[in-house]
Amino acid sequence: MIDFDEIQRRARAASERASANLREAVEKSEALAGRIGEEPEEKLSSEEGRVEANARQQVEILGQTFSEEDMAQTAANQAQMVQMMQEQMAQAASMGADAVMSQLFGEDMGVIAAALETLSMEEDGDEEERTLGPEEEQALYTLLEDTVARLEAMPEPEPEPYGKDTARWEQFGVLLSGIVSTLNDHRLDGMDVEEHIPVMEQQVVSIVRRSWGIDGRADLLDMIRYLSREGYTLRYRIYAQAASPEELWDEDDDQEDRENTARAWRFAQRYRDHYAPGFMAGWDVGRAAMLTRWGSYLGWLTREEAEGILWDLSQQAAEELNSWREFAQSYLFGGLMWKLLCGDPSAASYLGYIADAAAALLAGKEGRGGQWRDFPWPARRKIGFVH
Numbered sequence: 071m072i073d074f075d076e077i078q079r080r081a082r083a084a085s086e087r088a089s090a091n092l093r094e095a096v097e098k099s100e101a102l103a104g105r106i107g108e109e110p111e112e113k114l115s116s117e118e119g120r121v122e123a124n125a126r127q128q129v130e131i132l133g134q135t136f137s138e139e140d141m142a143q144t145a146a147n148q149a150q151m152v153q154m155m156q157e158q159m160a161q162a163a164s165m166g167a168d169a170v171m172s173q174l175f176g177e178d179m180g181v182i183a184a185a186l187e188t189l190s191m192e193e194d195g196d197e198e199e200r201t202l203g204p205e206e207e208q209a210l211y212t213l214l215e216d217t218v219a220r221l222e223a224m225p226e227p228e229p230e231p232y233g234k235d236t237a238r239w240e241q242f243g244v245l246l247s248g249i250v251s252t253l254n255d256h257r258l259d260g261m262d263v264e265e266h267i268p269v270m271e272q273q274v275v276s277i278v279r280r281s282w283g284i285d286g287r288a289d290l291l292d293m294i295r296y297l298s299r300e301g302y303t304l305r306y307r308i309y310a311q312a313a314s315p316e317e318l319w320d321e322d323d324d325q326e327d328r329e330n331t332a333r334a335w336r337f338a339q340r341y342r343d344h345y346a347p348g349f350m351a352g353w354d355v356g357r358a359a360m361l362t363r364w365g366s367y368l369g370w371l372t373r374e375e376a377e378g379i380l381w382d383l384s385q386q387a388a389e390e391l392n393s394w395r396e397f398a399q400s401y402l403f404g405g406l407m408w409k410l411l412c413g414d415p416s417a418a419s420y421l422g423y424i425a426d427a428a429a430a431l432l433a434g435k436e437g438r439g440g441q442w443r444d445f446p447w448p449a450r451r452k453i454g455f456v457h
Contacts, residue, residue: 211340220425226447231448271368
């Protein structure tokens with residue numbers, strides 16, 4: 071049984087040690103500098119803004135997979151961490167930004183993050199659950215179709231042949247994780263999603279474990295294998311071919327499970343004449359690519375293994391889909407079926423997050439993003455639509 075009192079005690083002790091270290095560093099710095107200047111305060115303000123922005127991004131991406139109750143708890147935990155970081159940085163105003171972050175992201179902060187993550191695993195069953203009614207379901211179809219049409223109208227460079235350019239294929243594989251990476255403010259310039267800092271590693275472990283139920287290498291490989299070989303591509307095919315939702319029910323399903331299955335069945339029936347099962351490739355491949363990069367970052371996969379997996383995923387995506395726009399549309403398509411199957415009332419917000427991330431990758435904004443715009447889709451394809 072988890073001793074939450076002990077976890078809280080360790081977190082407080084770790085916080086006190088981190089604060090003591092920072093105070094000692096400040097005293098030494100003040101002795102050298104004589105006073106606190108305006109420039110470090112400006113740097114501090116910038117760092118505070120970055121911490122808050124990253125915290126908001128993490129809450130958004132967790133919203134893809136958590137219930138509303140989990141989101142509330144996660145937001146509270148993020149707020150605690152941001153407040154703690156800001157208070158400690160305020161004490162270190164005379165230190166350079168690098169020194170501040172080095173202090174904040176040391177071993178003690180990793181302990182605090184781990185404690186907060188463990189505490190957030192508690193269930194909160196007091197909130198009343200919301201459900202998706204028929205009107206909400208129809209509104210989601212309209213939202214999906216409108217969003218797909220808006221993405222279709224966005225400009226994109228023509229596909230280009232990659233040939234045997236290994237480096238280009240490797241970068242294409244990394245960019246297949248673009249939507250989740252953008253929502254998490256991850257890097258997209260190479261295999262590593264973040265710098266190897268303890269608190270960032272803890273964040274990635276948290277997402278992988280809580281969102282996917284993955285606890286290590288074996289679980290990770292099983293999930294990547296499932297997404298690349300079956301995933302929602304197979305599920306959509308089965309649901310589209312079923313004559314009724316009753317064919318999809320299991321003996322152990324409760325009423326809620328059956329209602330959710332019926333929603334996903336109606337989704338598949340609505341779109342089966344417009345989209346072939348292969349159109350789900352973006353949804354399956356994009357998530358598999360993200361898991362591959364997370365696994366490499368955490369050391370659960372070797373660099374060579376991760377590159378090999380991304381190569382296979384790249385070939386699959388290039389064969390099934392025609393462009394980055396279609397890849398993003400596929401992600402929206404699969405994401406909505408998933409939300410309907412979960413009976414998740416946050417589906418509309420989730421589609422908005424995906425659309426915003428895809429738009430940033432396709433167009434860029436304020437000097438950021440545009441990674442898809444600057445990296446044309448490979449000129450290898452197989453039509454994903456049914457005509």
